[in-house]
Amino acid sequence: MAAAPSPLTTARRGTMTARQVTIEDVARAAGVSRQTVSNALNAPHRLREATLARVTAAIDELGYRPDQSARSLRTGTRKVIGYPAPADNPADPNPLMGGFLQALATAADDVGHRILLFRSDPQQGARAVAKSFNDLIAARQVDGFILSDVIHDDPRVDVLTEAGFPFAAFGRIAPGRPQNWVDIDSTAATAALVGLLLDQGHRRICYLNSAASLPWLADRRAGFLQAAAAAPAGAFEVGVPDDDPAALTHAVQRLLTGPDRPTALVCATDWLALTAYQAVRAADLTVGSDVAVTGFNDIPLCTLLQPALTSARLPLAAIAHALVDRLIAAVEDPAAVPASGLLLPAEPIVRDSTPGR
Amino acid sequence: MAAAPSPLTTARRGTMTARQVTIEDVARAAGVSRQTVSNALNAPHRLREATLARVTAAIDELGYRPDQSARSLRTGTRKVIGYPAPADNPADPNPLMGGFLQALATAADDVGHRILLFRSDPQQGARAVAKSFNDLIAARQVDGFILSDVIHDDPRVDVLTEAGFPFAAFGRIAPGRPQNWVDIDSTAATAALVGLLLDQGHRRICYLNSAASLPWLADRRAGFLQAAAAAPAGAFEVGVPDDDPAALTHAVQRLLTGPDRPTALVCATDWLALTAYQAVRAADLTVGSDVAVTGFNDIPLCTLLQPALTSARLPLAAIAHALVDRLIAAVEDPAAVPASGLLLPAEPIVRDSTPGR
DNA sequence: TCGGCAAATTTGATCGTTCAAAATTATGCC
DNA sequence: GGCATAATTTTGAACGATCAAATTTGCCGA
Incomplete structure (x- = not known):
């Protein structure tokens, strides 16, 4: 065999599978040892400034990146x-x-x-x-x-x-x-939404919950009840309809056409709010002016709805x-x-x- | 130093960080060499049946799984x-x-x-x-x-x-x-939706496109035009409104209140269909009976809308x-x-x- | 000029696995 | 039974990096 192959200075050739650049290649190029290259990457303060510069240049030149598998094997950390x-x-x-x-x-x-x-x-x-x-x-x-x-x-x-x-x-x-x-502090967020509605003068506020039993839904409901309890005199209700859209629509419609209809609907999720929108319209009322609606999650749907839906945004x-x-x-x-x-x-x-x- | 520590037979203890089980441990337990264990995993046909059984038992017993880093380092494949x-x-x-x-x-x-x-x-x-x-x-x-x-x-x-x-x-x-x-063959799918509408007797079908210029949107539009061209005599239109929901609503509303209003709206996306729904209602018409609507993507929204939205499902x-x-x-x-x-x-x-x- | 000591760098071993080749055992056939 | 050949198993090396320890270099003051 001929002399040890030097790494391709330009590893850009698409068709051929270039041999990978190892720490040894960089060391050779910079005229130092393996470990010095390793230190340049993991503990640069240990190198003399001139050496560090030389090694760094070689790294850039060759486009070297440590093999994560080899590193993981040795260090036990995988990133x-x-x-x-x-x-x-x-x-x-x-x-x-x-x-x-x-x-x-x-x-x-x-x-x-x-x-x-x-x-x-x-x-x-x-x-x-x-x-x-x-x-x-x-x-x-x-x-x-x-x-x-x-x-x-x-x-x-x-x-x-x-x-x-x-x-x-x-x-x-x-x-x-x-x-x-x-x-997420769903409880506080829901309470804040209710507070907003109270500030706007709403006194008959209805909470629409999902049938699913999930912790965040329980928290939201708690937030509603909490805000309701602390509010000035006024009637509140908690509806817990099913997840079936049609059934839910009917339930909400009944609410809206019955006596003492709520002026605001607080929905456990944005999707429930969508159903609420449809129920409000089916009752010949208008979302916003006749009945305020809030959702939760602030999914993209919110801005597509007309009127756009007030919601609680998760700080992802x-x-x-x-x-x-x-x-x-x-x-x-x-x-x-x-x-x-x-x-x-x-x-x-x-x-x-x-x-x- | 004492004798080489034998691996814990029960590595279940939560608090202590148990030393990892290596191929060597399995080999020792099964009374074979490293490589035989390796073969049991990667080329079982090379082992005698009795040996394979013994090694497999040891593997299960110790809960051994090869270290992916070590394997990757050697084989070059990472899975x-x-x-x-x-x-x-x-x-x-x-x-x-x-x-x-x-x-x-x-x-x-x-x-x-x-x-x-x-x-x-x-x-x-x-x-x-x-x-x-x-x-x-x-x-x-x-x-x-x-x-x-x-x-x-x-x-x-x-x-x-x-x-x-x-x-x-x-x-x-x-x-x-x-x-x-x-x-996805968006073109064919859109054409199929149009075909469905034609079969149902619709003759004035309007296509609602998004303003964005993306390949799949172009394909869908092509599908519409293609189906329209092949259809029996009838008037078709291609609307290309903006993505602004309010503006789009107005545009569609104008369409619906003008002469020769379309009886079906083919929308480039489910979201456009949502806006279309709202425009149809704003024009005092009913989705379904007055104006048929189709979407594209079959996002969860489709079944929440009332009436539920016909859409093309992506086979994810x-x-x-x-x-x-x-x-x-x-x-x-x-x-x-x-x-x-x-x-x-x-x-x-x-x-x-x-x-x- | 030469210790002494710190800083900088290098060397040898190792992580756990699989490859390649060598060594051992089993099988078939006369 | 003996031998060629196949089947099975083992041994040594290597993958590419970092750790730990050893070595070299640089700097300072006496």
Whole structure:
């Protein structure tokens, strides 16, 4: 064989598979040893300024990037965060999942991490869920996990707690488990929406809840009740209709045509608000002037509706950053479990569905 | 130092960080060598039946899973597919992204792969996009990429073609580049929707297009024009209103109150259909009985609307599987570039917004 | 000029796996 | 039974990086 092949200075040729540039190549080019190149990347303060400059130049010149597999093998850290893709439930699709994942990818990028999306279908049973997590842990593919749509006594939390593996959750975790969670203060946000309506003079406000029993829905309802209880005298009602749009429409229509009709509808979700819009129209009333409506989540639909829907916006970027920060902290010191979770506010976005009177 | 520590038979203890189980541990437990364990996993046919059984038992017993980093380092294959998270564009959020990613995670899982989500913001400029891809390539973190929302002359396609790195695209790729794409036959689907309306006796059908210039929108429009041209005598129109909901509503309202009002509205997207619904109501007409409406994409909104919206459903699972299959093929044989892309049909889902007459 | 000590750099070992080739064991056939 | 050949298993090396320890260099004052 001829002399050792020198790395192609231009690795730009599309067709041929160029041999990968290793730390050794950079070392040779800069006239230093492997370890010095490694230090240039991981502990630059240890190098003399001139050396650092020389090595950095060689790195740029050759377009060197350390092989993450080799690095992971040696250091045990992977710079990858696992995120289980929840099953696609056609009955309750999560319109925010796309946006949340974008925010997560951005937040992770800020600390040099990536998101590993893997299948984990709760419908396959707890055993399958546990396996999907344990496989990733055993294969050492991730440093930790971020969970979303966490519910009370979430089996995923149990699996990870049991395994002693770092994670952070979007959604409150039951007491007695690691309190490494971030959540929206849905209660306060709903109360704020109600407060807004009260300020605008509404006195007959009706809450439309979803039939599903999910923690965030319970929180929102609590927020409504709380604001209602603290309000000046006035009649309030809590409707809890089904998720079937047609049935819900009829229920709301009945409400609106009966005596003492509400002047405002506070909806647990934007989708419920859409149904409410349709019921209001079916009752020959107008959203905004006749009946104020608020939603929750601030999905894109809100601005497409006419009038545009007042809603509570989830601070996805802040949530994602908080989750990533907490996870990284847990990875770096698995022993330090945060004493409490973090509640972030959801900002009410006021639009034409709640016009000032 | 004492004797070599034997691996904990029960690695279940949550608090202590158990040493990881290596192939060596399994080999010792099964009374064979490293390589035999490796073969049990990667080439079981090479082992005698009795040996295989013994090794498999040891693997299960110890809960062994090969370290993916070590394996990647040696083999060069990572079992990870990169997916760039498109920037969150509030003006045109993609309501299907969540569902698409779920489908992708599932399809990848079926062939033992995972999805690596990384930030790649086109708004940061072509240079930043190229860097985000090249970083991942140079760090050898992925085997290939899957792109979505691919447009004509997509810069990401250029970057990957240039780098000679495997990828598969959801969305047609311009000729002269690797035709490794999968797409929806939007043209045929739109034509099918028009055909449906024609069958129902509609003769004045209006197409509502979005102002954005995107390939799939062009395809849908072409489908409309094509079906219109082939139809029996009848008047057709093509409206191209703006994306501003209010302005669009007015435009449609004018259409509906003018002479020769259309009896059917074919909308380029479900969101446009939502606006159309509101315009129809504003014109004191009823969706369904007075004016038929169709959408495109079949987002969750469709079934929440009243009447439910007829739309063309994207076969996300089939798309995801096709993309993964094509990518894996490209990874295994980078030389073999498919001669042509793959068009998948979008199934019209008929609902009450297009009632039979 | 020469210790002494800190700073800078290099060397050897190692992470856990698979490849390639060598070594061992089993099988078939006369 | 003996031998060629196939089947099975083992050994040594390597993937590309970082750690830990050893070595060299640079700087300062006596």
